[in-house]
Amino acid sequence: MSFLIKKPDDIKSSEITSQSVYHERREFIKKMSLATTALIGAGHLSLAEAKAYPELAKSQFSSADKLTSLDDIKSYNNFYEFGTGKVDPAKNAKNFNPKPWSIAVEGEIEKPGVFDLEDFVKPYALEERIYRFRCVEGWSMVIPWVGFPLADMIKQFKPTSKAKYVEFVTLYDKEKMPGQAIRVLPWPYTEGLRIDEAMNPLTLMAVGLYGDELPNQNGAPIRLVVPWKYGFKNIKSIVKIRFTEHEPVSTWHKIGPKEYGFYSNVNPDVDHPRWSQKTERRIGEPFWSPKIQTQMFNGYSEQVAHLYSGMDLKRFF
Numbered sequence: 001m002s003f004l005i006k007k008p009d010d011i012k013s014s015e016i017t018s019q020s021v022y023h024e025r026r027e028f029i030k031k032m033s034l035a036t037t038a039l040i041g042a043g044h045l046s047l048a049e050a051k052a053y054p055e056l057a058k059s060q061f062s063s064a065d066k067l068t069s070l071d072d073i074k075s076y077n078n079f080y081e082f083g084t085g086k087v088d089p090a091k092n093a094k095n096f097n098p099k100p101w102s103i104a105v106e107g108e109i110e111k112p113g114v115f116d117l118e119d120f121v122k123p124y125a126l127e128e129r130i131y132r133f134r135c136v137e138g139w140s141m142v143i144p145w146v147g148f149p150l151a152d153m154i155k156q157f158k159p160t161s162k163a164k165y166v167e168f169v170t171l172y173d174k175e176k177m178p179g180q181a182i183r184v185l186p187w188p189y190t191e192g193l194r195i196d197e198a199m200n201p202l203t204l205m206a207v208g209l210y211g212d213e214l215p216n217q218n219g220a221p222i223r224l225v226v227p228w229k230y231g232f233k234n235i236k237s238i239v240k241i242r243f244t245e246h247e248p249v250s251t252w253h254k255i256g257p258k259e260y261g262f263y264s265n266v267n268p269d270v271d272h273p274r275w276s277q278k279t280e281r282r283i284g285e286p287f288w289s290p291k292i293q294t295q296m297f298n299g300y301s302e303q304v305a306h307l308y309s310g311m312d313l314k315r316f317f
């Protein structure tokens, strides 16, 4: 069943990837899935072990840090739509069914539309990106995401000259997301980026991690990953992407403008009003391990510092 209302009829895969690379990749994926099916058939692999993205090229932007375990990534979450405790999302998102899913793309673009998730993702080359992930609360992880650069998608929708920002919106459905029955946050969860931040090659639309589909508690079926910003900018379970002329108001900024700025770049020199941001604790490491020194832009200065040249980062925090 397709939820497609308007087809992106002029999005051709060949516009993004050369024909030969595209066909080689398709061939490879076909062979891999045949091999996986054969392994399942022969009883060497159970269906549960067959991953959605078994073989992906690793991005040049990948970090060499030790990976956080899949168990930790899936069991220590912030996803208020499924409860405010760290263990709540794993428990309460068990029955969440992210299929079918559609995404509306609208605002200051030439090609707005509402797309079935599969059609939306199909044109883009997926890759594995191992990124450091730093939460504003002082903990961090290293996560092997599966995704594609947001810039690839933005180019297809042809933003107009008025498109200065991109706003993202999470699903609002109390039946499916029980935490939304309580007004701990103004629902739906929203986030935003400046268009040049959105176009930066590091900015990722993630559809999986550890070679498989995104676990529900991590933002299935599609979420944003902006590794040089604090975790809350990484909005989950996105249903709408809107291009705007004016800076969008993100959820955490709305409820605490003095604590959560629009930019929220990782910055050890700008404390949160209630705690320091100089160090972090890697989830999964023994509690006696020394704390890690947090790096400017979470260690991604080379790729992103130029976006903020001349800006007072204490004011635009």
Ligand code: MTE
Binding pocket: 076, 077, 078, 079, 080, 081, 135, 136, 170, 189, 217, 218, 219, 230, 231, 232, 233, 234, 235, 236, 237
């Ligand atoms: N997105 C939505 N829709 N709702 C949320 O509560 N929490 C944010 C972010 N995205 C959140 C969200 C916060 S505070 C963090 S730290 C990260 O998701 C956590 O991502 P993870 O659970 O995959 O580690």
